[in-house]
Amino acid sequence: MVVVPTENARAKSACHFRLSEEFIVHTVLGAPAPIRRSIPRPSGQPLDRCHWTDFPVMHDTRGNLTVIEGSRQVPFEIKRMYFLYDIPSQAARGGHAHRALTQVFIAMSGSFDLHLDDGTGQRTIHLSRANRGYLVRPWIWRTLDNFSGNSVCLVITDQFYDEADYIRDHDDFRQLVHAHPVAASRP
Numbered sequence: 001m002v003v004v005p006t007e008n009a010r011a012k013s014a015c016h017f018r019l020s021e022e023f024i025v026h027t028v029l030g031a032p033a034p035i036r037r038s039i040p041r042p043s044g045q046p047l048d049r050c051h052w053t054d055f056p057v058m059h060d061t062r063g064n065l066t067v068i069e070g071s072r073q074v075p076f077e078i079k080r081m082y083f084l085y086d087i088p089s090q091a092a093r094g095g096h097a098h099r100a101l102t103q104v105f106i107a108m109s110g111s112f113d114l115h116l117d118d119g120t121g122q123r124t125i126h127l128s129r130a131n132r133g134y135l136v137r138p139w140i141w142r143t144l145d146n147f148s149g150n151s152v153c154l155v156i157t158d159q160f161y162d163e164a165d166y167i168r169d170h171d172d173f174r175q176l177v178h179a180h181p182v183a184a185s186r187p
């Protein structure tokens with residue numbers, strides 16, 4: 001027997017996905033830590049599921065301490081972290097999309113711009129704080145530029161490195177997004 005999910009079941013499932021993220025962020029960090037993040041809009045476009053995530057800060061006369069734990073401050077098990085540093089000021093990084101990878105970008109030092117394009121909408125994010133990350137979902141073309149001196153970009157991901165997950169050609173990306181809008185919108 002083939003079971004076709006009803007519209008209602010699909011809506012419930014999408015709602016559960018959004019609620020889970022809210023639950024993780026709000027329950028684990030608790031009341032004392034200021035939590036600011038945008039609520040994803042109800043549309044299915046990948047850009048609508050990207051958002052800021054604030055990390056808790058332990059202020060101290062000796063300096064600040066910020067913690068990021070998998071499935072707590074980021075809504076996935078952390079599989080990999082990498083960082084960009086010694087970046088020439090005119091350099092641009094990225095220039096590709098991912099099929100399955102979710103990433104959180106953080107300016108550990110200095111600042112930079114993150115440009116996002118899901119084939120339908122564009123957004124530019126300026127990152128400049130070590131206790132604030134921006135979560136980017138799959139099926140989004142991203143580039144990074146406008147790096148300040150001594151900037152360090154930390155990237156936390158939910159998957160191991162896999163070159164097959166990359167879409168590095170922009171024409172391919174546009175074709176894939178327009179040919180498979182449902183797949184491109186899936187969480």
Ligand code: TYD
Nearest residue numbers: 080081082084092093094095096160161162
């Ligand atoms: P790339 O992802 O294109 O860098 P960025 O998007 O930050 O500009 O990766 C640059 C090179 O590094 C490329 O040859 C793949 C390799 N690489 C790894 O081997 N492992 C990794 O985890 C990452 C992110 C890249």
